[in-house]
């Protein structure tokens with residue numbers, strides 16, 4: 186438990202910012218979250234939660250919420266070629282066999298994280314526009330004229346982060362050459378669709394993914410297709426269901442079956458960033474997509490932001506006002522390498538998924554072997570390392 190009375194300002198109330206708030210408060214630290222949106226909304230579709238982050242949600246008391254709102258993904262999960270030939274099972278447990286792999290609607294996780302915080306912690310309608318620090322104080326200014334001061338400020342404001350340039354000079358996002366059509370279909374419309382399986386079909390330059398949400402009552406779909414012209418990175422750009430159907434014409438029967446039910450879809454330009462060499466400056470650090478935007482091909486965006494929040498809370502709990510900048514630096518040192526590996530792993534997996542291999546048998550063998558990478562990813566527990574980093578700081 187902290188005896189430091191730290192006061193932490195979090196900018197951004199997405200999954201990363203809200204989980205960090207929950208984990209810091211669990212350590213007895215005072216937190217205020219500032220979110221630009223006027224209210225939480227039903228934007229987005231499915232995110233994938235894996236054991237390496239679910240163990241932290243369980244630690245802060247949110248295990249029952251994950252079970253209630255999520256849909257557990259089971260051993261029927263498979264990779265297929267575009268024609269329906271099975272390639273390999275999907276790794277859904279850690280090495281111990283613990284299955285904590287869930288499909289979750291982004292709106293649900295944002296809602297239950299926010300609901301778990303005391304009223305008044307989250308301040309909506311606050312868009313951060315500026316940052317300054319001097320001496321022991323860090324200050325954020327907002328477009329509405331308000332300011333917030335803290336011992337530290339955490340930029341959790343996503344891929345377009347307003348706070349990142351206060352840490353590292355602006356750099357361009359990297360466009361992957363693909364966009365994703367996303368959406369959901371009620372399971373009741375396809376009652377024989379498996380409601381506990383993550384399934385992916387892989388074709389030349391394209392791939393199609395489905396997994397269940399909301400206790401299996403919704404099927405999440407994502408169709409990844411190439412596009413020359415980069416779309417603005419937005420979660421709410423509408424797409425044309427007929428165009429989506431044309432993209433996957435002739436694919437295995439289940440793909441056509443679900444696409445026949447699609448009435449609305451939105452399009453998302455796929456960008457990431459090269460790993461940042463620096464996340465921290467004095468009393469300001471970055472977390473989640475603000476620090477390490479990544480492609481979705483390992484399904485780790487939300488999971489890595491949760492690991493970040495747990496690491497940060499564990500280290501800050503053993504710090505105080507004077508030593509907070511060193512604690513933020515220790516958090517960055519702990520996280521940067523692992524996250525950079527996940528960022529590059531997501532790029533490599535995208536090449537496999539889009540079948541950009543001369544020899545597909547080689548690609549299929551890599552996908553079969555990928556289970557070992559997943560096990561290592563899922564086995565990882567950031568807390569012991571964060572505790573050791575905090576102890577090293579104290580000595």
Ligand SMILES: Cc1cc2nc3c(=O)[nH]c(=O)nc-3n(C[C@H](O)[C@H](O)[C@H](O)COP(=O)(O)OP(=O)(O)OC[C@H]3O[C@@H](n4cnc5c(N)ncnc54)[C@H](O)[C@@H]3O)c2cc1C
Pocket residue numbers: 196197198199200201202219220221222228229230231232233291311312313314341342343344345346347367420472473474475481486487488490
């Ligand atoms: C609306 C939306 C829908 C999404 N839908 C999906 C999805 O369906 N599937 C998926 O896999 N991933 C989705 N994501 C991305 C996914 O949530 C993130 O990749 C991952 O969870 C990491 O979260 P994060 O908290 O770092 O960033 P984000 O989830 O992007 O959250 C950043 C938060 O900061 C707020 N913010 C941004 N700028 C400012 C500012 N200047 N001042 C104050 N607040 C600010 C944003 O409104 C947002 O709430 C979505 C993100 C958003 C913003």
